[in-house]
Amino acid sequence: MITYVSTANPGFAPYAMEELRRRIKGTKVSGLAPGETFSFTTGDNDPEQVLKDLRRNEPIFLRHIFPIEAEKDVMNSPDKTAEVLKEYAASLGERVKGRKVAIQVRKEQSSPFPYSSAEGRDIIIPVIEELGGESVARDADWIVSIYASKKMIYMGCSLPSDNLSDWPGGAVRFRKDEGVISRAAFKLLEAERAFNLPLDQFSYALDLGAAPGGWTSVLLERGLKVTAVDPAEMDPSLELHPRLRHMRRNAADISFAPGSFDLLVCDMSWDPHHTCRIVSELAPVLSAGGSGIITLKLMHRKPFQSIQDLMEDYGQVFDIRKVKQLFHNREEVTMWVKRK
Numbered sequence: 001m002i003t004y005v006s007t008a009n010p011g012f013a014p015y016a017m018e019e020l021r022r023r024i025k026g027t028k029v030s031g032l033a034p035g036e037t038f039s040f041t042t043g044d045n046d047p048e049q050v051l052k053d054l055r056r057n058e059p060i061f062l063r064h065i066f067p068i069e070a071e072k073d074v075m076n077s078p079d080k081t082a083e084v085l086k087e088y089a090a091s092l093g094e095r096v097k098g099r100k101v102a103i104q105v106r107k108e109q110s111s112p113f114p115y116s117s118a119e120g121r122d123i124i125i126p127v128i129e130e131l132g133g134e135s136v137a138r139d140a141d142w143i144v145s146i147y148a149s150k151k152m153i154y155m156g157c158s159l160p161s162d163n164l165s166d167w168p169g170g171a172v173r174f175r176k177d178e179g180v181i182s183r184a185a186f187k188l189l190e191a192e193r194a195f196n197l198p199l200d201q202f203s204y205a206l207d208l209g210a211a212p213g214g215w216t217s218v219l220l221e222r223g224l225k226v227t228a229v230d231p232a233e234m235d236p237s238l239e240l241h242p243r244l245r246h247m248r249r250n251a252a253d254i255s256f257a258p259g260s261f262d263l264l265v266c267d268m269s270w271d272p273h274h275t276c277r278i279v280s281e282l283a284p285v286l287s288a289g290g291s292g293i294i295t296l297k298l299m300h301r302k303p304f305q306s307i308q309d310l311m312e313d314y315g316q317v318f319d320i321r322k323v324k325q326l327f328h329n330r331e332e333v334t335m336w337v338k339r340k
């Protein structure tokens with residue numbers, strides 16, 4: 001049996017736990033940091049099969065996992081804590097020899113763990129290098145994960161793909177200047193990675209609820225021609241862009257010739273069921289096999305019921321490829337669909 005440290009967006013751990021309970025017979029879940037971090041076991045199931053299933057069909061609210069290979073009581077003594085970290089790193093031996101290794105150290109806010117992430121990494125790096133491993137920040141062969149809760153230090157080493165995200169705790173970070181116009185741009189940048197859907201493969205995008213233009217700016221940067229629909233103003237830096245057409249209209253009142261776009265994105269701040277009706281009516285404007293990236297607002301809580309209802313409705317006209325709560329989603333999830 002394997003126990004995993006798992007992370008969800010703040011407040012959404014109960015839903016991630018519920019998803020796992022529904023999927024993994026006999027799993028035991030236990031909170032580590034309220035609302036955000038918890039552990040679950042693979043129960044009596046084949047751990048490899050459990051992991052395969054989680055990777056193939058990713059739960060919506062589970063952002064990141066790593067397997068616990070060692071655990072120790074958390075201490076506030078810097079020396080003793082350093083010993084614990086070094087001892088675990090030394091136990092990795094042959095596994096890290098000649099390999100690129102990322103070290104990710106996180107702690108719960110109220111944990112007495114005496115080091116910051118960077119300090120924790122600096123303790124482990126020399127041990128990894130002594131073993132013949134190369135310390136890297138990205139594109140690692142292995143990820144060494146350390147998580148300190150209020151009571152325990154959990155340690156594990158796993159393949160990046162087996163963590164569901166290769167970012168510490170699944171917290172994807174972009175440089176501030178990458179999404180210049182609004183924080184919302186990070187959602188689209190993250191969706192591009194999470195869905196493995198390079199945006200530069202598309203040519204004509206329809207952006208519904210586009211203002212002030214964070215998503216539009218990402219699409220323009222990727223070289224697409226963008227039709228942005230929003231009664232609100234776009235950022236002045238975009239208005240004269242030669243590949244942008246801004247329609248100051250309600251998305252419910254527009255129409256285009258069938259197959260006009262190969263990408264539809266929608267981040268409208270509105271009731272998700274109204275949004276679904278608008279987007280579904282516009283589905284024919286997507287060419288066959290075209291993609292849609294749509295934010296689903298979870299307005300009334302009860303997220304499972306809302307998501308299921310919305311998936312049924314969107315499923316009438318789209319193939320639903322993936323629904324995921326991204327790190328940059330707040331009270332919402334992001335869905336990737338393809339035109340049937």
Ligand SMILES: C[S@@+](CC[C@H](N)C(=O)[O-])C[C@H]1O[C@@H](n2cnc3c(N)ncnc32)[C@H](O)[C@@H]1O
Nearest residue numbers: 182184209211212213214215250251267268269
């Ligand atoms: C969260 S903001 C979108 C942010 C945008 N994705 C970005 O990256 O800057 C939501 C936008 O949806 C727009 N909106 C809401 N209902 C709409 C509708 N029926 N038609 C068009 N736009 C709508 C609002 O005017 C608002 O600008």
